[in-house]
Amino acid sequence: MKVAIIGAGLSGLSCAHELEKHGVIPIIYEKNDYIGEMHSHVGGDLRIVHRPIKDSIAYYKKLGICVKPLNTLNRIIHYSPNKRTVIEGDLGYFQKRGKEKDSIKNQVYDQLKYTKVRFNELADYEKLSRKYDYVVVANGNGNFTEELGCWQDWVDTHVKGAIVLGDFDPNTLIVWINKDYCKNGYVYLTPFNERRASLVAIVTDVTEKGIEWLWQDFLYAENINYTIVEEFKLRHKTGYVYPHKIGNLYFVGTVAGGIDPFLGFGQMNAITTGVMAGRSIVYGKDYEKLIKNLVKSNLYMYEFRKAFNRLNNKDYDRLITTIGLPGIKQLFYDTSFNVGKYGGEILKIINKKNI
Numbered sequence: 507m508k509v510a511i512i513g514a515g516l517s518g519l520s521c522a523h524e525l526e527k528h529g530v531i532p533i534i535y536e537k538n539d540y541i542g543e544m545h546s547h548v549g550g551d552l553r554i555v556h557r558p559i560k561d562s563i564a565y566y567k568k569l570g571i572c573v574k575p576l577n578t579l580n581r582i583i584h585y586s587p588n589k590r591t592v593i594e595g596d597l598g599y600f601q602k603r604g605k606e607k608d609s610i611k612n613q614v615y616d617q618l619k620y621t622k623v624r625f626n627e628l629a630d631y632e633k634l635s636r637k638y639d640y641v642v643v644a645n646g647n648g649n650f651t652e653e654l655g656c657w658q659d660w661v662d663t664h665v666k667g668a669i670v671l672g673d674f675d676p677n678t679l680i681v682w683i684n685k686d687y688c689k690n691g692y693v694y695l696t697p698f699n700e701r702r703a704s705l706v707a708i709v710t711d712v713t714e715k716g717i718e719w720l721w722q723d724f725l726y727a728e729n730i731n732y733t734i735v736e737e738f739k740l741r742h743k744t745g746y747v748y749p750h751k752i753g754n755l756y757f758v759g760t761v762a763g764g765i766d767p768f769l770g771f772g773q774m775n776a777i778t779t780g781v782m783a784g785r786s787i788v789y790g791k792d793y794e795k796l797i798k799n800l801v802k803s804n805l806y807m808y809e810f811r812k813a814f815n816r817l818n819n820k821d822y823d824r825l826i827t828t829i830g831l832p833g834i835k836q837l838f839y840d841t842s843f844n845v846g847k848y849g850g851e852i853l854k855i856i857n858k859k860n861i
């Protein structure tokens with residue numbers, strides 16, 4: 507069986523891994539000359555977001571993919587304009603992103619035994635679909651699915667990031683929400699170690715130039731004076747996709763609408779859709795059925811997004827205070843209560859009333 511994969515990102519590499527496991531050796535076309543991201547940063551798997559999955563690392567292992575996290579995530583400090591809440595516990599993991607050997611993509615890449623990656627090849631799904639039995643489209647954006655009429659825009663953001671030097675706790679995530687400088691998005695700080703961290707602003711409804719002003723506003727408002735040693739900018743779009751397979755084309759990762767429209771998490775969905783596409787190719791199983799929970803969970807996240815968009819800075823203060831209340835904190839963080847699912851169901855009703 508001849509399989510081509512477009513993109514050596516998390517979803518494409520995970521798909522190759524699953525195919526190899528079943529004796530199918532794909533070819534990956536990668537437009538860059540390296541594996542990973544151009545700019546280093548630290549991402550995360552937040553336990554509260556992935557429920558009912560309890561532990562992302564154990565879950566990846568169950569899919570056959572071994573990933574060593576950069577650190578465990580044991581504390582989240584949330585800031586709204588006038589409030590601060592600290593949550594502590596077993597909250598998830600930090601993952602390194604970038605070109606380094608220990609970045610999550612390179613860890614998955616290292617587990618491939620036979621798959622060849624053709625670097626510096628900008629692939630086109632139309633040409634490949636004539637040449638191969640299956641083409642897994644894993645190129646990390648919605649361009650191809652949009653062209654094919656399966657993509658519907660959800661959230662369009664610009665991302666401004668920096669590598670900063672200072673004093674950090676390697677197990678702590680800091681999050682700021684404030685309409686004045688990130689609109690409906692947020693800013694977060696994730697540490698590489700005690701001395702180095704990534705500081706990232708994800709801003710909605712803004713232009714590429716506009717985000718520079720808001721970034722300055724953020725630094726000023728929050729009195730951030732870390733030493734900035736590197737900066738980067740990206741565009742980040744999420745969308746709803748249907749169907750996830752057309753003819754011999756499989757859509758995985760971001761291409762398949764894998765990034766959640768509320769917080770922008772997509773690593774777990776990238777790995778899951780990659781593995782499930784592999785299984786569907788090998789066993790002829792229905793891909794839609796294999797990924798239906800993931801699609802549902804992003805629909806719930808979209809209800810969170812719609813509700814969040816309606817909040818103002820006063821509401822942010824109330825929200826941050828509320829998640830710090832003992833009963834709520836316990837329910838959300840110390841139990842296996844599926845916040846995404848039940849919160850999503852409730853918000854769906856509220857959002858309908860607010861149309």
Ligand SMILES: Cc1cc2nc3c(=O)[nH]c(=O)nc-3n(C[C@H](O)[C@H](O)[C@H](O)COP(=O)(O)OP(=O)(O)OC[C@H]3O[C@@H](n4cnc5c(N)ncnc54)[C@H](O)[C@@H]3O)c2cc1C
Pocket residue numbers: 512513514515516517518535536537538542547548549550551627628629630644645646647665667706740742758759760761764765770771772773774776
């Ligand atoms: C700044 C930032 C922070 C993030 N933080 C988190 C986080 O903390 N937690 C989380 O869960 N998710 C996070 N995400 C989302 C996560 O990175 C994505 O969900 C995930 O990487 C998507 O994987 P993918 O395989 O779909 O695409 P990618 O990993 O983007 O891979 C796509 C690959 O395809 C290649 N490519 C593109 N076009 C072509 C072409 N035509 N031909 C050949 N190759 C091509 C690209 O070069 C790239 O290697 C973050 C994203 C960003 C931008």
